[in-house]
Amino acid sequence: MSLIEPLEAVIEEFSKFPGIGKKTAYRLAIYLLRRPAKDVTRFTDSVTSLKQKVTFCKRCFNLAEGDYCMVCSGLKRDGSKICVVEDITDVMAIERTHEYDGLYHVLGGVLSPLSGVGPEDIKLYELFNRIREENVKEVILALNPDTEGDTTSMYIVRNLKETDVRISRIARGIPIGGDIEFSDDATISRALKGRITISNE
Numbered sequence: 001m002s003l004i005e006p007l008e009a010v011i012e013e014f015s016k017f018p019g020i021g022k023k024t025a026y027r028l029a030i031y032l033l034r035r036p037a038k039d040v041t042r043f044t045d046s047v048t049s050l051k052q053k054v055t056f057c058k059r060c061f062n063l064a065e066g067d068y069c070m071v072c073s074g075l076k077r078d079g080s081k082i083c084v085v086e087d088i089t090d091v092m093a094i095e096r097t098h099e100y101d102g103l104y105h106v107l108g109g110v111l112s113p114l115s116g117v118g119p120e121d122i123k124l125y126e127l128f129n130r131i132r133e134e135n136v137k138e139v140i141l142a143l144n145p146d147t148e149g150d151t152t153s154m155y156i157v158r159n160l161k162e163t164d165v166r167i168s169r170i171a172r173g174i175p176i177g178g179d180i181e182f183s184d185d186a187t188i189s190r191a192l193k194g195r196i197t198i199s200n201e
Contacts, residue, residue, distance in 0.1 A: 007033070059130070061106040061123055062091050071095075071104055078102045080137040084127065084156065086110050086144060094142065097185045099192050102140070105130065110148040111155055119155065128159060138166040140195060168195040 003011070007029055014025035032040055056062070057069035060082075064070075071077060071091070081102030085091055091104050109122040119125065131139065141156065143149035157167055170192055 060104045061088075061108060061126070062104055063088055076101070080135055081140060082127075082130065082136055082138070083140040083142050085142050086149065086152075090142060093185075093188055094192070097188050097192065099188075102138075107143075107152070110143060110152040112148045112151075122152075124152075124155070124159075127156070131160065131163065131165060136165055138168060140192075141167065141169040142192075166197060168197045170195045 010029040010032065011022065011025045014020055014028050015022055017025075020028075032043070035043075053065055055064055055066075057064040057072055058067050059072045060069060062069040062071060064072075078101050082105050083094065083100060083102055084105050084107065085094070086107055086109065088106055091106060094100050094104075105123065105127045107122045107124065107127070109117055111117060111119065111122070130136065139156070139160065141153045143153055153169060160167060170188075
């Protein structure tokens with residue numbers, strides 16, 4: 001059965017979301033159709049506002065409403081520590097623990113030669129520039145414990161071997177192949193506290 005064009009257009013847009021298939025997209029579209037007009041308007045206005053007002057921090061690439069995110073703008077953050085993460089959701093997960101007082105650097109991905117993702121495709125060069133220009137004493141690698149995460153960590157270690165920066169990695173309380181964003185607060189907290197130093201010699 002062919003669908004009404006406006007309905008089909010909404011289903012098509014929802015289908016572009018990660019993890020959303022055609023059936024779920026159809027249910028979401030029907031849900032919106034059944035909501036009062038004011039609710040749908042509020043939803044579309046919030047999405048428009050999100051796109052217009054939320055951007056990426058010029059320093060660490062976390063979410064921000066201006067040039068810099070709340071972490072980089074925080075006066076009580078320890079600027080000598082940078083925690084390197086793959087995605088913005090990892091920042092949110094670590095912040096929930098209230099155990100880390102340093103800054104972040106969001107790579108926006110990890111190295112994956114098989115997928116054609118190289119150093120120039122993520123924010124690695126920006127990380128190295130920050131380390132050179134800022135008074136950074138420790139880099140904490142908080143990348144997911146999988147092949148791509150380990151490959152990216154090794155690349156960072158190799159490129160910092162001529163520096164005096166301490167390089168550490170969060171402890172393996174997070175299971176191999178697991179995602180930081182889906183780990184509970186206690187596990188992330190233990191992983192941060194139990195981080196180990198990686199030799200960069």
